Amino acid sequence: MAELSFASLSKRFDGAPAPALDAISASVASGEFVALLGPSGCGKTTLLRLIAGFERPTAGSLTLGGRVMADATRFVPPEAREIGIVFQSYALWPHMTVAGNVAYPLEVRRLPRAERAARVAEALELTGLTPYADRMPAQLSGGQRQRVALARCLVFEPRAMLLDEPLANLDLALRASMQDVFRMFHRRTGATMVYVTHDQGEALALADRIAVMDAGRIRQFAAPETLYREPADCFVAGFVGDGGVVSLRLGAPSGPGRRQATLLGQEVTVRSDSATPTHACIRPEDITLSDTAPLRGRVLGCAYLGGRFRLTIEAAGETLVAFSARRARPGEVLGLRIAEPWAFHDREGTVLMDRARAHA
Numbered sequence: 429m430a431e432l433s434f435a436s437l438s439k440r441f442d443g444a445p446a447p448a449l450d451a452i453s454a455s456v457a458s459g460e461f462v463a464l465l466g467p468s469g470c471g472k473t474t475l476l477r478l479i480a481g482f483e484r485p486t487a488g489s490l491t492l493g494g495r496v497m498a499d500a501t502r503f504v505p506p507e508a509r510e511i512g513i514v515f516q517s518y519a520l521w522p523h524m525t526v527a528g529n530v531a532y533p534l535e536v537r538r539l540p541r542a543e544r545a546a547r548v549a550e551a552l553e554l555t556g557l558t559p560y561a562d563r564m565p566a567q568l569s570g571g572q573r574q575r576v577a578l579a580r581c582l583v584f585e586p587r588a589m590l591l592d593e594p595l596a597n598l599d600l601a602l603r604a605s606m607q608d609v610f611r612m613f614h615r616r617t618g619a620t621m622v623y624v625t626h627d628q629g630e631a632l633a634l635a636d637r638i639a640v641m642d643a644g645r646i647r648q649f650a651a652p653e654t655l656y657r658e659p660a661d662c663f664v665a666g667f668v669g670d671g672g673v674v675s676l677r678l679g680a681p682s683g684p685g686r687r688q689a690t691l692l693g694q695e696v697t698v699r700s701d702s703a704t705p706t707h708a709c710i711r712p713e714d715i716t717l718s719d720t721a722p723l724r725g726r727v728l729g730c731a732y733l734g735g736r737f738r739l740t741i742e743a744a745g746e747t748l749v750a751f752s753a754r755r756a757r758p759g760e761v762l763g764l765r766i767a768e769p770w771a772f773h774d775r776e777g778t779v780l781m782d783r784a785r786a787h788a
Contacts, residue, residue, distance in 0.1 A: 430493025512586035721763030
């Protein structure tokens with residue numbers, strides 16, 4: 429496996445008013461599972477195509493395992509990059525058995541028959557497909573077909589694996605099952621994996637780190653828990669996870685990593701690593717429902733999640749999300765106590781918030 433890195437990587441398509449990718453700089457460690465997350469048109473699929481070699485960058489460079497794959501003077505074609513790709517549509521040969529589909533990349537590389545058989549058997553075992561080796565793709569479920577595509581990608585031992593929204597065509601139950609397969613697969617192989625998705629649940633569940641993309645740029649590249657608890661700006665706060673993003677008026681410091689601030693008309697202690705935070709992200713976990721709390725909110729909606737209720741609440745002109753042990757009626761007024769939300773500096777706050785809400 430190999431490290432993957434981008435340096436000021438850009439891509440502009442002819443006639444487009446803005447670049448599809450705008451000077452992306454980032455690194456994916458060898459063996460890391462990274463998700464590219466963002467709304468349609470944010471640049472994540474373009475970045476995947478540049479990694480695969482299906483597109484040439486307009487500027488910048490792309491390196492895999494210390495070797496430049498593409499820059500201003502060099503371009504390594506897709507077939508020479510040793511990168512495996514799993515597509516959303518499976519792309520299986522309908523006239524070949526499962527074993528035949530998995531063996532095909534090795535046949536193209538003219539590997540000896542014995543080695544080919546051994547590697548196919550290993551890939552089928554790893555993906556749980558050994559009992560289905562002689563079946564045709566039409567005899568398989570959607571999840572099984574996706575496993576065949578995964579095994580076919582694995583069998584030639586790629587330096588990196590790219591997955592382009594591989595679960596988008598599956599129903600909810602199969603998607604959950606295949607998430608377990610991908611986790612097991614990554615754990616057992618240690619493969620470097622780049623996973624494109626617009627589904628934040630998939631990204632949060634699977635990835636070691638997530639690159640949240642918007643308008644051709646990476647807004648934040650961090651572990652899932654960091655994106656959720658400490659978003660870098662209004663777009664990330666609004667796009668990842670539940671909750672509300674509100675502006676604040678800064679007060680005095682109140683300890684390491686803590687500031688006093690006024691938001692929603694209340695004085696609140698906020699967590700922050702910025703000297704001048706402008707906005708706060710209020711997650712459901714930051715809100716406690718209390719009859720004696722000074723901040724009052726009106727229930728807009730109530731949904732049962734199994735074991736708890738998700739409440740959408742309007743408070744001081746902002747929409748928040750809170751969890752409750754009991755059902756609440758639309759229109760009911762509740763007391764809200766807010767404890768230590770995350771605050772950050774974002775001079776583009778209103779514009780980014782509106783964009784994130786439109787895509788969330």
